[in-house]
Amino acid sequence: MPAIRTARERAREELTREIKQEARRQLAASGAQQLSLRAVARELGMASSALYRYFASRDELLTALIIDAYTELGDAADQALAATEDGTPRERWRAVWHAARDWARANPHEYGLVFGTPIPGYAAPQATIEPAGRLPLALLGIVREAPLRATPTAPAPPGDLPGQLTALAAAMAPGLPPLALARAVSAWVQLIGLIGVELHGHLVGGFEPADDLFAWTAEQTAEAIGL
Amino acid sequence: MPAIRTARERAREELTREIKQEARRQLAASGAQQLSLRAVARELGMASSALYRYFASRDELLTALIIDAYTELGDAADQALAATEDGTPRERWRAVWHAARDWARANPHEYGLVFGTPIPGYAAPQATIEPAGRLPLALLGIVREAPLRATPTAPAPPGDLPGQLTALAAAMAPGLPPLALARAVSAWVQLIGLIGVELHGHLVGGFEPADDLFAWTAEQTAEAIGL
Structure with a gap:
């Protein structure tokens, strides 16, 4: 059975990629210690609570x-x-x-x-x-x-x-x-x-x-x- | 002429040592990127303005x-x-x-x-x-x-x-x-x-x-x- 990706799965992958991209940007700008889920969410215009559904903690990210x-x-x-x-x-x-x-x-x-x-x-x-x-x-x-x-x-x-x-x-x-x-x-x-x-x-x-x-x-x- | 250290000089050296010691403690606890003169001053019970007479910036520290x-x-x-x-x-x-x-x-x-x-x-x-x-x-x-x-x-x-x-x-x-x-x-x-x-x-x-x-x-x- 072929793995059919639903629109929801594709959206999730896309957003996961965007979150990691923004996190890498912050890593470069201010270092790993400063990485904050809240700041990533803010930059992406997401609610922190929405971001937590992708990465439950800074450590997970x-x-x-x-x-x-x-x-x-x-x-x-x-x-x-x-x-x-x-x-x-x-x-x-x-x-x-x-x-x-x-x-x-x-x-x-x-x-x-x-x-x-x-x-x-x-x-x-x-x-x-x-x-x-x-x-x-x-x-x-x-x-x-x-x-x-x-x-x-x-x-x-x-x-x-x-x-x-x-x-x-x-x-x-x-x-x-x-x-x-x-x-x-x-x-x-x-x-x-x-x-x-x-x-x-x-x-x-x-x-x-x-x-x-x-x-x-x-x-x-x-x-x-x-x- | 021997270098005679005044009480003021000794006090300055002592405090410089204490500032660096507290900075090393913060380095270990939260990393170099998080090092903050303000936090060092707070821990030592100093005014930030007093600390700046020892280290003019985070980078100097x-x-x-x-x-x-x-x-x-x-x-x-x-x-x-x-x-x-x-x-x-x-x-x-x-x-x-x-x-x-x-x-x-x-x-x-x-x-x-x-x-x-x-x-x-x-x-x-x-x-x-x-x-x-x-x-x-x-x-x-x-x-x-x-x-x-x-x-x-x-x-x-x-x-x-x-x-x-x-x-x-x-x-x-x-x-x-x-x-x-x-x-x-x-x-x-x-x-x-x-x-x-x-x-x-x-x-x-x-x-x-x-x-x-x-x-x-x-x-x-x-x-x-x-x-």
């Missing part, structure tokens, strides 16, 4: 924006993978790195919402976990499918780390050796860290533009993993 | 908090260096990494203030640049003084990067070869990125606690630099 941000970032990564389907692992790695940076630079407030300072009083619910995993999974997919070259010796993972890596490999990247996973996680931290320091102004005066530092870091991490 | 945060982080790094004066470069590197993480975990809101999401409408002034450089300089000092081992080949810096590295080396680490500086910058990004993803909850479920991942990353970056 924030969660929707966070899921959208991770989803857009994940889509950007997946599009980069699709566009380089016939490329080498190194080319695909590079493409995903640049896609992530490009999306973050085009959407700095949304990037800040998911990777920046936590919002006081807000705790991200379970529903954000799967979309949050999409960028790491895109990177791990490349690493898993590539024939990894031998890499320079890395220090042996100490303490609990081997166990954590084995459990994470089983969950996210079956078959990937723990040390390769550790390097891939390291590269992901490097990607998030580098986008963060660039967006937050920490490279101004040293690496401006940061394009070549970014390109070099993408190569360096690929090299370290053995891609 | 923010700047003071940012400088304090960088200074505390820089002090923590320097203390780690002092405590390992007779240690190997690797031991000193490790000590600075752990000092930075320990300070950030003890002061997550202050860490977020300097490395997290930018505050809408606020631009950090020139006065924050020198304190911001202290952690990178502590790390670079170790790298400069250490006899660096040969490291695995890294990709050649592309485009503008060699020029940027040469200029930055001249300013911050005279004598350090550009590629070693690139690796040191990379390690600093890794440090900031790793503390960020840990503090912001991105390692929950995978690396919990993240102690061993952190320790391993410190070794891995030292290894890559040739320390």
Whole structure:
């Protein structure tokens, strides 16, 4: 039976989109902490009580924006993978790195919402976990499918780390050796860290533009993993 | 001529400290965007007009908090260096990494203030640049003084990067070869990125606690630099 969308459903989707759009505008203008359902309703000319039928609380609206941000970032990564389907692992790695940076630079407030300072009083619910995993999974997919070259010796993972890596490999990247996973996680931290320091102004005066530092870091991490 | 502090000066210092303390409390409770001179004055039982004689605007108070945060982080790094004066470069590197993480975990809101999401409408002034450089300089000092081992080949810096590295080396680490500086910058990004993803909850479920991942990353970056 085909899913037939009623006029009411379409109207609801349309209004949900408009609410999130206005919320993103406020996010950019005054930050996530200031986001207020009342202000969103006012801007849209809605009664607050009507808005509450779409998002029951500020936190619910924030969660929707966070899921959208991770989803857009994940889509950007997946599009980069699709566009380089016939490329080498190194080319695909590079493409995903640049896609992530490009999306973050085009959407700095949304990037800040998911990777920046936590919002006081807000705790991200379970529903954000799967979309949050999409960028790491895109990177791990490349690493898993590539024939990894031998890499320079890395220090042996100490303490609990081997166990954590084995459990994470089983969950996210079956078959990937723990040390390769550790390097891939390291590269992901490097990607998030580098986008963060660039967006937050920490490279101004040293690496401006940061394009070549970014390109070099993408190569360096690929090299370290053995891609 | 010794600098004799008058009772008035001492009172001013004391009150400045109390204002910043209350501002840090508000930072933790409701975030940097919500920081309000009016609310700080109210909590301290001061007239707003009196508070304005200490900090002329919210931005001036923010700047003071940012400088304090960088200074505390820089002090923590320097203390780690002092405590390992007779240690190997690797031991000193490790000590600075752990000092930075320990300070950030003890002061997550202050860490977020300097490395997290930018505050809408606020631009950090020139006065924050020198304190911001202290952690990178502590790390670079170790790298400069250490006899660096040969490291695995890294990709050649592309485009503008060699020029940027040469200029930055001249300013911050005279004598350090550009590629070693690139690796040191990379390690600093890794440090900031790793503390960020840990503090912001991105390692929950995978690396919990993240102690061993952190320790391993410190070794891995030292290894890559040739320390």
